[in-house]
Amino acid sequence: MVILKYKDWQNTVDTLGMYIQMVGKVALERIPQEPEWESAMLHITPTGISTGNIPSENGLFQISFNFIKHELVILDENGKEAVTPLKDGVSVAQFYKIFLSKLEFLGYRTDIYSIPQEWNFTTPFEKDETHKSYDREAVEKWFEMIKYAYKILSKFAAPFRGRRTKVNFYWGCLDMGTVRYSGKLLNIDPSLPVGFRYGVDAEEVEFGFNLGNNNIGEPYFFGFMWPNNPDEYKKIALPIEKTYYNDQFIYKLTDCLATSNPDESAMTFFQSVYEAATKIQDWQNLESYNKPLELPSQKIRRNK
Incomplete structure (x- = not known):
């Protein structure tokens, strides 16, 4: 197992971190609240990270990162899915626009707070053209x-x-x-x-x-x-x-x-x-x- 230090892939961490926060904020808004915010947490899967089931007015759906295929997948209870590739050069602002549009396309529009939390910068997702690194090997x-x-x-x-x-x-x-x-x-x-x-x-x-x-x-x-x-x-x-x-x-x-x-x-x-x-x-x-x-x-x- 290769041990990565933060400085070894900081640009990717800062970009991927914002992608993941977008997904977490959807869970935060939609999943019934539990003590100490446990409902808003994400979960490890064999291939990445997932929200698990998210209830909505249009049925259940889930959002998952796949770090083997390097894609974000929104899947609903009817089998419909929207896939977004994770690739280098896509800014946080671009990814945010794509992510929201695919949520809305499937019928799960969610208005989230777009300012990063617990991070060393606070540029709103929709304005962040700086962070756009995705090193597949480092993520793996x-x-x-x-x-x-x-x-x-x-x-x-x-x-x-x-x-x-x-x-x-x-x-x-x-x-x-x-x-x-x-x-x-x-x-x-x-x-x-x-x-x-x-x-x-x-x-x-x-x-x-x-x-x-x-x-x-x-x-x-x-x-x-x-x-x-x-x-x-x-x-x-x-x-x-x-x-x-x-x-x-x-x-x-x-x-x-x-x-x-x-x-x-x-x-x-x-x-x-x-x-x-x-x-x-x-x-x-x-x-x-x-x-x-x-x-x-x-x-x-x-x-x-």
Whole structure:
């Protein structure tokens, strides 16, 4: 697996990120709302990222990125589809116009907020002629990392008996994660931006994977609790070498892959963050939340 640093494909990230935000914003407007915005999250598929089912006045539809064929597909319940190639040289503004026209053609017109969120620029989609890079090879390498992280996060998330999310893809900054909740609701701080305000209104511990389009600069696993207390964080010593705290716990993918058992190292990282956070936050019901599933073994291959 090739590890891409943000600087290696920044132009493509900044362009693809806007494409993905367009799709996420449709899900945000149309799917029935769930706590902490979970309904608006995207989902990993074998070939890319999808909204899953979106209800509408004209039936169900879904929007999916295919990073094998490099295309965006809008598919509805009648089998109608609209395909848009993902290719180099198409500006965000051009793609936005095409995307909206195909939505409307199929009968799913959706008015979305066109200013980027959680990004380092705020040019509205319809005016962004600057970002128009699409490096197919880089996208494929990135998606290989996504699939690897998804496998580990899915395994980690699965046995938790309390309220948790599936492994979601966050279209705001192109990271991926799963969240566990203690069951305690928090008072909403009205001074926070609306997205953040309603995204952190419950006590939680989050675990995920980020491509490094920030000050880290390279892909990494992360874990953190909310609400957080940096002073308490700094006292935590995780049993994994080369992990560190930078607003959240960081474990770079390169360091993880350098271990003798990367999958196990990543699992241990997530579990260590979970145990430390639940101790600091004094979670109740841990015995029931952590009770082993004790289900029958899965048969990967059936006998003939």
